[in-house]
Structures are given as structure tokens and as C-alpha cells.
Amino acid sequence: MVRLIAFIILLIPGIVAVYGIKLIRDSFFGILDSIYPNVFLQLFFGFVFVVLGIGFIGGYLLHRDRKKNKTKGRFEANK
Template identity: 60%
Template structure:
């Protein structure tokens, strides 16, 4: 059950990033989608969606690898004083 919940939590940012890539692609082909009033706004939101989606996924992997102890020295958490 825990793995299913983790999969769903990772699936949502993945879908968000894929939608962001679609928005940026449609902007490059000069296709304005319905809820967006301008191409520049569509491209900006697409970029934001991609950064948030990939950033969440990368943070999840970094946190998991820190727990396992498989990250390089510079990515280890420093002990609190």
C-alpha cells in the first residue's frame, strides 16, 4: 500500500511536467490554447510546470538516496549544531 501511495505522489508531478512540455511545444508551433490569453504566458506557465515537476521528482530521489546513504559527500546533510 505504501508503494502505491508513493507511486501516485510521484505520478502527479510527472503529469504536471509533461503538460508543461506540451504547453512549451504548442507555443513554439504558435498554437494558443484556450485558457491562456497570450503565447508568452502559455510558455512561461509551461516552463514553471516543468521546473516544479522535475524539481519535486529530483528532491524526492535526493531525499531517498540520503536515507540510504548512497549520495556523494557534498550532498550529505550537515549535522546541526
């Protein structure tokens, strides 16, 4: 059950990051989504979604590795 909850926690930011990549791709090809007034705003939100999604997943993995003492050097938690 715990693994399922962890998978769902990682799935949601992953979906957000994929949606951000889709927004960036559509912006480059000039395809405007209906909720954004212009392509540049769509591109900006695409970058924001990608950074937040990947950042959350990376932070989650770093936290898990710190907890299991699998990090070395500069990734050690400050005590």
C-alpha cells in the first residue's frame, strides 16, 4: 500500500512535467491552447510546469536517498 501511495505521489508531478513539455512543443509550432491568450504565455507556463515537475521528483528522490544514507559528499544533509 505504501508503494502505491509513493507511486501516485510521483505520478502527479510527472504528468505535470509532461503537460509542460506538450505546452512548450505546441508553442514552438504555433498551436495555441484555449486557456492561454498568447503563445509566449503558454511557453512560459510550459517551462514552469517542467521545472516544477522535475524538481519535485528530484527532491523526492534526493530526500529518499538521504534517508537511506546513499548520498555522498555535497548532497549530505546539514546537521
